[in-house]
Amino acid sequence: MSTGTTRRERRDAAPVGCERHMRADAVRNRERILEAATTLMAVHGIDVPIDEIAERAQVGVGTVYRNFPTKRALFEALLLARITPLVSAARTAAAADEPGEAFVGFVRNLCDEFADFKALADAMVASGVDLSAAKNQISGELIEAVAQLLERAQVSGRIRPDVTISDVSAMMAGLSHTDPMLMDPSQRKRCVALVCDSLLVGARSVLPQCALKQSPPDPVRTGPRSC
């Protein structure tokens, strides 16, 4: 059971800035791997087998593991790349003239992000896992930034004061992780709009682009899909 520890410290792989000299083909392969992993994890989340990533990258599994010591490491590398811009987006939004609108905009954007890259949602939902230091730091920054954004939006009087950052996190996680069959893009937009409505003070359906359409003529049985 203690083998897990030894394994991770075999080599630090993933040359970030040091690269004392990476062979040209190695660089190419690494990029291919990242590309393939991005594509596959966007659709299937973290459940993609490494073999599939390797195959798509036209590379052996060994090559994948030479670049990323662990499947999780690869996963986290991709996450980091996705989360970083979100942090600055949140900070920008917090500094906006109308923090209320900015908050709602950010939330919508966040959900789109989740939908575009399922692995992100996976990471959010599986909050129990122990993440690497880097990931923990960046996600802490995200939380912090969103919390500030939320606070300003509340001070501005646009967002209910009784809503907490935990509420927002939980709802985002929930909305982003549902099966695509039950939650296609337009359905997700509707749900996000509903949730936003519940966060706003007073007004309803304030999201112009995203306003809920009138329900269909026959409101009973909107679709025969399963529970």
Place this chain on the structure above:
Amino acid sequence: MSTGTTRRERRDAAPVGCERHMRADAVRNRERILEAATTLMAVHGIDVPIDEIAERAQVGVGTVYRNFPTKRALFEALLLARITPLVSAARTAAAADEPGEAFVGFVRNLCDEFADFKALADAMVASGVDLSAAKNQISGELIEAVAQLLERAQVSGRIRPDVTISDVSAMMAGLSHTDPMLMDPSQRKRCVALVCDSLLVGARSVLPQCALKQSPPDPVRTGPRSC
């Protein structure tokens, strides 16, 4: 790839009403299995290994498979038992004097149900899977019943008319499946309250038992947990 089909039709197991004569110990074992599976699937969802269920039931794996030809079959048997009362609850609620309140009450109850029996939420989220005829029928009935309940609640003027049954399904699925670390019982209650708020016409925080508490003194960083 085609072996999956042959396997399922090996024997129809699970004697429902016919039982031309079941040995006493067999009956006892079957009950034990159902009990163990219920307990374990409530906590761990569908991911419990069959071996664990067998162990808890103090029974061999073989015995489990003699009663339920497939892990999924066992899973669905439990689901059926859980969904059936929900259907009648929805019908009762639809006939209530105040369909609006009844609808909200039903939704809250539904979420509690999910929390008490994680496998139910798993089933809802994994809507893509092809379910057995029985399961499809009962979940169809659930949808139908909830749709009627929703319609009456809308007619009564308590629930927004632009909300559809799909919206409700999707939100329930989302809220019910989030990681318990991110969504503990009290957090879930808050979120359900928020969602209900967004479904109501006009009024906010109408749920007395479930009203949102004031946010904590320091709204920034409600917790150092991950993204």
Place this chain on the structure above:
DNA sequence: CCATAAGCGGAGCCCACGCTCCGATTCTAC
């Protein structure tokens, strides 16, 4: 009490997946 068939149980098959190992290959410096 016995014959017999219903039922039991768990060793073990098979497959999927994360990950390792090492001989073969390819790039690069000279």
Place this chain on the structure above:
DNA sequence: GTAGAATCGGAGCGTGGGCTCCGCTTATGG
């Protein structure tokens, strides 16, 4: 062009989990 290091690739190991098989046990009807 060539030596030699860097890199590759994929066979294969270990684990875990669904499911089967079949010799053994036990309930049951006479």
